[in-house]
Amino acid sequence: MEPLSNIPGGMRYYFGREARVRRAVEDAVMGVFDGWGYEEIATPSVDYYALFERGMGHEEARRSFRFTDTDGRLLALRPDVTSSVARAAATLFASAPRPLRFCYAASVFRQRPRSHADWRRQERQLGCELIGTDKWDADLEVLVIASEMLERLGLRDSCRITLNAVGVFNGVAGQLGLNAASREQMQQCIDARDGAALEQLLSRFVKSMPAVSRAVQLARLSGGAEVLGEARKLVSNAQSRAAIGLLELLCEGVESLGLSECFSIDLSDVSGLDYYTGLVFKIYIEGAGARVGSGGRYDELTANFGRREPAIGFVLDLDAVTEIIARGGDFEPENGGSDTATIIKSGYLEERFREAKSKRERGEKIRME
Amino acid sequence: MLTIAIAKGRMQNDALELLRRAGVSVSAEALASRRLAVEDETGRFRFVFVKPSDVPVYVEHGIADCGVVGRDVLLETEADVLQPLDLKIARCRIAVAARDDAYTGRAGVLHVATKYPRIAAAHFGSLGVPVEIIELSGSVELAPVLGLSDCIVDLVETGRTLEENGLRVVETITDSTARLVVNRASYQLKAAEVGALISELSSVLVERDG
Numbered sequence: 316m317e318p319l320s321n322i323p324g325g326m327r328y329y330f331g332r333e334a335r336v337r338r339a340v341e342d343a344v345m346g347v348f349d350g351w352g353y354e355e356i357a358t359p360s361v362d363y364y365a366l367f368e369r370g371m372g373h374e375e376a377r378r379s380f381r382f383t384d385t386d387g388r389l390l391a392l393r394p395d396v397t398s399s400v401a402r403a404a405a406t407l408f409a410s411a412p413r414p415l416r417f418c419y420a421a422s423v424f425r426q427r428p429r430s431h432a433d434w435r436r437q438e439r440q441l442g443c444e445l446i447g448t449d450k451w452d453a454d455l456e457v458l459v460i461a462s463e464m465l466e467r468l469g470l471r472d473s474c475r476i477t478l479n480a481v482g483v484f485n486g487v488a489g490q491l492g493l494n495a496a497s498r499e500q501m502q503q504c505i506d507a508r509d510g511a512a513l514e515q516l517l518s519r520f521v522k523s524m525p526a527v528s529r530a531v532q533l534a535r536l537s538g539g540a541e542v543l544g545e546a547r548k549l550v551s552n553a554q555s556r557a558a559i560g561l562l563e564l565l566c567e568g569v570e571s572l573g574l575s576e577c578f579s580i581d582l583s584d585v586s587g588l589d590y591y592t593g594l595v596f597k598i599y600i601e602g603a604g605a606r607v608g609s610g611g612r613y614d615e616l617t618a619n620f621g622r623r624e625p626a627i628g629f630v631l632d633l634d635a636v637t638e639i640i641a642r643g644g645d646f647e648p649e650n651g652g653s654d655t656a657t658i659i660k661s662g663y664l665e666e667r668f669r670e671a672k673s674k675r676e677r678g679e680k681i682r683m684e
Numbered sequence: 685m686l687t688i689a690i691a692k693g694r695m696q697n698d699a700l701e702l703l704r705r706a707g708v709s710v711s712a713e714a715l716a717s718r719r720l721a722v723e724d725e726t727g728r729f730r731f732v733f734v735k736p737s738d739v740p741v742y743v744e745h746g747i748a749d750c751g752v753v754g755r756d757v758l759l760e761t762e763a764d765v766l767q768p769l770d771l772k773i774a775r776c777r778i779a780v781a782a783r784d785d786a787y788t789g790r791a792g793v794l795h796v797a798t799k800y801p802r803i804a805a806a807h808f809g810s811l812g813v814p815v816e817i818i819e820l821s822g823s824v825e826l827a828p829v830l831g832l833s834d835c836i837v838d839l840v841e842t843g844r845t846l847e848e849n850g851l852r853v854v855e856t857i858t859d860s861t862a863r864l865v866v867n868r869a870s871y872q873l874k875a876a877e878v879g880a881l882i883s884e885l886s887s888v889l890v891e892r893d894g
Contacts, residue, residue: 430764432744475872508766508871538875581872599869604746605764606869 325428325436329637337439337637340468340646341420344441344631347464348418351456353443356417358399364389369619370398372589378427392424396440397616397628404446405622413447413624420633432604435634442610442630449614449625451561454594455568457610457627461598462574468636469646473601477537477581478565480594481611482558483546484585487530490552491521505534505585537581540566546582561594587611598631600639607635660684686729686870686877689748691736691757695774695862699752702771705892706884728877740765740865749870749878756839756860760800766871768882769864772893778803780855781846782835783828795834797827804837807857825849 322328329337345355367376371394379394393399396419404415422439443460445453458476465474484505488498497520504513510531517527533549536542543563550556562580569575584597593612600607610629617624640646659671659681667683674681690699700710708729714722721732732748739753740763752771756778757763778800797818798804808815818833827833829849839860840846840853864885871878 430744431741431761432746432764473873477872508768508866509770510768511770512767537872579872579875597872599872601869601873602746604744604867604869 323436325425325434327435327437333637333641336641336646337633340636340640341439341441341633343467343646344464344633345418345420347460347467348441348443351416351443351460353416353418353445356400356403356419358393358396358403358419358421360393360422361390362393362399364391366402367391367394367398370401370616371395378425378429380424380426393421394423394425396421396423396442396630397444397613400444400628401446401617401626402620404444404624404626405617405620409622414453415446416443417446418443430605438635439633440630441633442628444626444628446617446626447624449593449612451564452568453625453627454561454612455565457629458565458569458578458596459572459574461596461608461610461629461631462569462577464631465577465598465600467646468640470600470636470640471577474577475599476578477584477597477599478562478578478594479581479584479596480558480561481585481588481591482554482561482593483533483550483582484588486552486554486556486558487533487550489554491517491526491530493520502585502588505583508535508583510535534583537579537583539579540570540575542580542582558593565594590616594627596629598629600636602639602642603635605635607632607639656680656682658682658684685727686750686874686881687732687748688729689732689734689739689742689751689753691739691751691753691862692733693736695752695754696733698773699771699862702773702885702888705888706881708881708884737761743865743867746867746869749867749874750881751865752862753865754860754862755858756800756803758863758865759858759860760802762802763865764868765865766868767863767865769885769889771862771864771885772889774862775859776839776841776861777859778837778857779840779853780807780835780837780857781825781828781840781851781853783850784852795832796837797824797833797835798837799824799839800837803857807837825851 364381367379376394380392382390384390400417408415420439420441422437425436428434428436445457461476465471488501493501500516501513504516513534514527514531517530521527529549533546536546543559543566546559569578584595587595590613591611592614595611597606598608608629608631612627614625617626657674657679659667671681671683690696708724710722710724710731721730723730734742736753736757739751740758740761742748743751743765744763754774792814794808794813794815795818796804796815797820799820801817801819804817818827820827824836824838825845827836828851843853846852866878
């Protein structure tokens with residue numbers, strides 16, 4: 316017989332303290348979503364591959380575990396939740412009043428990992444979606460939720476949420492008149508913070524040297540809200556200006572709420588440009604080598620499911636957060652988070668169970684010998 | 685404190701020299717020791733010396749905040765790291781080399797021996813040439829000589845090893861130099877320290893290259 320000691324790559328068990336921390340983190344985050352009026356939604360674990368292909372794009376969707384249904388149609392183990400929520404918004408909730416507020420805690424699966432550090436093939440996502448409003452206060456709402464969530468988890472001093480708006484890049488790339496291929500290369504250079512390669516690339520396509528140097532300087536900008544002033548001086552097109560205007564509003568918003576410490580601007584965050592349409596943000600925590608959460612505005616997504624409407628959302632990677640908190644942190648699981656239990660051992664079977672039952676009725680933790 | 689992973693070997697001394705000029709220096713005594721992790725004199729930096737192909741691994745996981753490693757390794761490992769600076773040291777190229785008469789596929793398939801299977805597959809893939817990639821971990825030049833492969837894809841610095849084994853470069857795939865790489869999370873969470881290192885190093889580079 317085949318030995319079953321092996322576990323497939325990227326899969327794992329949780330038990331003991333780590334399992335308790337994980338449960339408590341999930342409860343705390345879902346509590347925050349609930350507190351802001353987000354309704355929990357559970358989506359199918361298995362769905363048509365075409366749904367995810369439309370929802371996430373081909374590149375991401377093809378990382379999923381795929382198999383066929385009895386009628387030959389291609390199925391996938393869900394690689395994300397947002398696609399499915401967007402479909403529900405356009406169909407099941409088509410006539411529900413807007414805005415819709417949904418939250419979820421769900422495992423997603425990837426057959427192929429994104430990078431070496433990202434080895435997990437099962438990841439539990441805690442996320443929320445705010446659908447049907449394109450006002451900037453919706454953007455502010457999810458940022459405030461994200462920061463409340465991190466504060467509840469005791470991560471406020473060790474976290475950073477970086478903000479960008481895709482219009483900054485799109486406006487500049489449009490103005491430079493790049494074709495699709497060179498635009499993608501430009502995006503890769505900026506994403507890798509490779510200023511020299513960016514300059515080289517743009518010099519090949521763009522005649523105006525000052526325009527190249529402005530684009531290179533712009534891509535380097537990251538830091539506090541003050542970099543937006545510098546960014547304004549470097550752009551002249553309306554799209555980029557509007558995007559910078561949005562970031563300014565959001566910075567003022569978080570500042571007035573006393574939250575600016577955990578936020579910073581990162582104009583070189585240009586991943587996911589084909590997916591997001593406005594604000595984009597990433598969540599980093601000390602101790603994790605990669606981002607632990609990300610989100611943004613995706614006003615085009617629901618159009619894939621027959622009803623175009625604005626939407627914004629984000630996810631937190633529960634497994635990554637659990638790993639950091641379980642290693643030590645200020646967050647202590649509140650309910651049922653203890654190891655200690657009264658051990659019931661004396662007496663006859665009936666007596667023992669009577670004692671156990673009465674202790675349980677008082678809410679005590681017990682363990683039968 | 686910033687942890688910097690440095691690729692052992694070829695570029696180690698040049699990298700340390702650049703860092704020394706940027707004000708980050710390790711005592712000779714610490715370097716002479718066989719310790720694999722040493723601190724610089726200010727205590728602001730810790731260096732770890734690892735195999736070149738392990739540099740992106742340490743940096744991607746955030747165990748090292750920064751690293752110095754060749755572009756060849758970054759391409760081969762498809763490392764997801766930031767690459768803010770080209771240090772322009774350890775210059776070399778990744779090339780296809782073959783014996784003059786043997787650069788054609790047997791039975792329609794080109795047999796390629798290499799330490800860079802991904803780069804080789806991508807290169808021949810883009811040309812539409814069907815290949816069998818034979819992954820070796822050293823002395824790649826021997827493969828065509830003994831008839832294991834039709835050609836090799838390897839790092840070429842001076843070309844002397846190739847010459848001595850009767851091989852010559854038939855095609856350059858790409859150039860490679862050492863890069864400063866940075867972990868994505870460290871770049872945000874230690875923005876001030878990482879930013880300072882990048883600007884110190886870039887002024888050294890400007891001074892050196894004029």
